[in-house]
Amino acid sequence: MKITFLGTGGGRFATISQKRMSGGFRIDNIHGFNLHVDPGPGALIRSLQYKLNPSQINGIFISHCHTDHYNDAEILIESMTKGMIRNYGHIIGSKSVMEGVDQWGPSISNYHKTNSKTHIITPDEEIDFDKFKIKGTRTIHGDPCGVGFQIDTGHTKISYTSDTKYFEELSRYHKDADILIGSVLRPGDKGLKGHMCCQDFENLIKEIKPKLAIMTHFGYKFLKENPIRAAKKIKWDTGIRTLAATDGMCINIDYNDPRKSYVKTLKAREIPGKFSDEIFKI
DSSP states (O other): OOOEOOEEEEEHHHHHHHHSSSOOOEEEEEEEEHHHOOTTTTTHHHHTTTTGGGGGGOEEEOSSSHHHHHHHHHHHHHHTTTTTTTTOOOEEEEEHTTTTTBBBBBOTTTTGSSEEEEEEEOOOOOOSSSEEEEEEEOOOOTTHHHHEEEESSSOOOEEEESSOOOOOOOOHHHTOOEEEEEEEEEEETOOTTTSEEEEHHHHHHHHHSSEEEEEBBBBHHHHHHHHHHHHHHHHHOOOOOOOOOOOOOOEHHHHHHHHGGGGOOOOOOOOSHHHHHHHHHH
16 A cells, blocks of 8 residues: 655645645555545646556545645546546545535536445545445534545554644544544644644644654645654654655555655656556557
């Protein structure tokens, strides 16, 4: 199993400026299942650049109705379904993403929901994919229906906070996580409404005690500083291996001890090219 970051920037200004990419991340080989998480702007082109075949995903997870999380979802659905000509795959999202709630969404058209199984996920609700399970986790954010997740593979639990403020029960939703992926918009101890800052994430790590913690979804102000230095400080304070994700970072998970997971950075490739010409053979 591996986790590949196709974008580690988040929030309006980091996304608009593309100071960091904003394509979300992929978790590949969850018992053979490949999941693209929060495919924001550039998710398709970054998949091609890092030679991750977008037609070989089995599912797409969209946490909430903000552009930096859903922008490329429909084109990835078309990729997953071979141009909408086969019935295949799973689309997992909040109620706002899938159906729309008040001014939020929907983010996926009815047309794009016709060829895949759709799942509306809510906090504490569990979806059973036979060999693994995905549980929705609560967020407090602009979109009132937003969700994170915890994936239970049977041997490893991977939690993703998505965008949320830090709140008292947040650790309960991500309890027993072996790998904790947090959206951390701001540095230091001064957060922005509906988002965690670095100190919030450190507090969460101390409560959950994961084997590996990963920060991503950095805002423009955080990117003007040094997320890697911040991650080193969290590791020093908590004793937990903590990474600041970078664009193209690929983590090969060690099932026996996620603390020893191997980290490398993929090299982006020019497209179009031979790879992009061949991936959609039908």
